Amino acid sequence: MSDQAAPHQGFASRYRNVLLGLLAVAIFFAAWQAVFLFVPFNPLFISKPTLILQALVSLLVSGDLLHDLAISAVPFVYGFSSAAVVGVALGIVMGWRPRVGYTLDPIMIMFYASPLVALAPLVIVFFGVGVSGKTIIIFLLSIFPFIFNAQAGVHAVDRLLINVVRSLGGSERDLYLKVIVPSVLPYIVAGARIAVGRGLIGVLVGEFFAASEGIGYAIARFGDLFALDKMFACILCIMIIAVALTEGIRLAERVAFPWRVGQ
Amino acid sequence: MTETRAIETDIGGPLESAAPADGLWHRLESTIFGAGGIVVLLAVWEALPRIVTLSAGTKLFFTTPSQIAETLWQMFATGSIWVPLSVSASGFALGLGLAVVAGLPLGVLIGRSPTLNAMLDPFITAFNATPRLVFLPLIMLWFGLGLWAKVIVVFIGALFPILINTYEGVRNADKTLINVVRSFGANEWDVARLVVVPNAMPYIVAGLRLAIGRAVLGVVVAEFFGSESGLGVMMVQAAGQYHVDKVFAGLIVFAGLSLIMTAAVQVLENRLTLWRPQRAGGE
């Protein structure tokens, strides 16, 4: 089914979609900047790209931004990694042991369906505004994708493949390395991708509530100070981090599990 | 060695017992265990303060299921729930409604137009990956503490699942089926009516289900940080006054709201997808 190669196909047609996307982004920022040529610019309520860029540079140069990010990263890393460990372990047990699954399924679904962020005020009041409070919120929010995906991954292990490996004389170790881990791992990584977003929500909730540093706190404070350029700069920064994390995991999925492309 | 043995057989377990032959026992078993799990959880929770002596500080933060149930009952009996609930529900309904009204056509549009899709893709990817919560301070600045800030927060939360699922559903429309109706002289409108929209329906319903969760989340956070009234406001105040039972009562009401909406969507889905061999789930 190899079609005739097309060496003369132009750069533009090959990268059409990417170019269109870049074009749209450029138009968006240009229009944003240009609109204030026609309408009065009130810096208390809106900012424009040039000012945001300046603010971003100044926040980077002064080190404030990196400081806030570092502060926020600590509970994120704690909460997210503990959610990964506990969630995957729990999910695997729930998947392996049908009765454990039956028992815990409704409870987990109940927790998942209820907006657990609603417990944030309680957590903050109990654990304080420091690292521990934020860590717990992040943990609570990001654990469920790990649980559900690990469980689904175990369920998705193909019995036929287990028999195939066994019939070919594979050992227990082969069973793990060649069938079980490759089946479950993609689910877990996909779960991690979903969990990242929820973990970031946890960071923001924790820091909006009551904090004295951190990127969420910075956004809220710049809002209170009507420093819209700096606020937008921080928002932009979070967007970049979120996209980098999510798309980074997606890319890793494609590289590590090429057989799953298209699922 | 014994450990791994157990693992192998148990991996087969759920698959095997899912077979129709022992379907009834399977269902009974999972129901019994599931109900048992919840009962045990509640019982242990209820009994905990009677078994272990909690420190005074912890006691302040501790509540029991019976207390929560009592509080919940009181809130309904005295009617004190209705005002905050209706405030929250209207923010929820307006935001979700707007998200549907905007997300559906936009999803169909980018699903049918590769150019538009390529142009909007960076924005959709970026906004979808970013927790919409970052915009909360900005939205509060622009819209104040009233209903509309809440509606906007709910809207931006619920928009993307609907938009993206509609897009997926439209894009996945079967090329052959489009050719079939075209071969009978169908125009673009007929193609949309006869093939594209029915095909996208299950995706849209799945998107709606996700959107409900996001919308409830939106109401909660909007009320935590930027509202004067509503269930979320009530919860924050209760937490500040150590009325832990009231916080949990609020959580249950929110969960109930999302369950009722999800059930409504389920009914809608069953109506709309009679033609399908089985329900496909999930995202």
Add this chain to the structure above:
Amino acid sequence: MPGYIQGRNVNLTFRPPNRGPVRALSNFDIDINEGEFLSIVGPSGCGKSTFLNVLLGLVKPDSGDLQIQGKPIVGPGTDRAMVFQEFGLLPWRSVQDNVELGLELKGMARDARRKVSQPLIEMIGLAGFEGHFPHELSGGMKQRVGLARALATDPHVLLMDEPFAALDAQTRDLMQVELLRVWQEARKTVLFVTHQIDEAIYLSDRVMVMTKRPGRAKTIFPINLPRPRDYEMRTTPEFNELKLEIWNSLKDEITV
């Protein structure tokens, strides 16, 4: 003498975005007589479906001349109808609504549609299944619905793109018999694409072998077996001789 369907120098190149161009048809010539049953065999990807889609009016050729009864093809029309390989039934429509699709798009009223679809549904042996959804039918039943749908608009030309490829061998044999019966009754001009040489010989007046892509007519084999044909005919020496001839012509075009 011009054929009922006549194609001269038909050329078509696909230019999919983000990929190289694919030349599907090159200087394609064809002549088909009225009421004829013509089968087309050829290697995968040689342009058979493409040619049917061109005839159907779904795809426009880049150049060349293509006419039915002396009229150029400008788009889909009720004088032609296609039976699709994977059935192409709308899964959210019942059997009856699927059969009536073309009539509905013609703007025919419900009662009038009913009058057309009911005898057809009876003819294909699906009376009592009018309200069933496609997923409740077997493959053979689905393709009968596909056939009834194509016949509903009473087209002159029936285009069939590997219509039985998705069926098991027994069902396929039964469907062939049924198709011949319908064809003899309704006297349509049929273009039938298949991968099975047996099937092509058994059904057709002529069998056309296509070259590999870009597709052209390579050889046309007249099938002078008497009609009505029966199943035993497949074991006769004449049949096997034809089969060998066609296979020899086809196998040079197939690259693995």
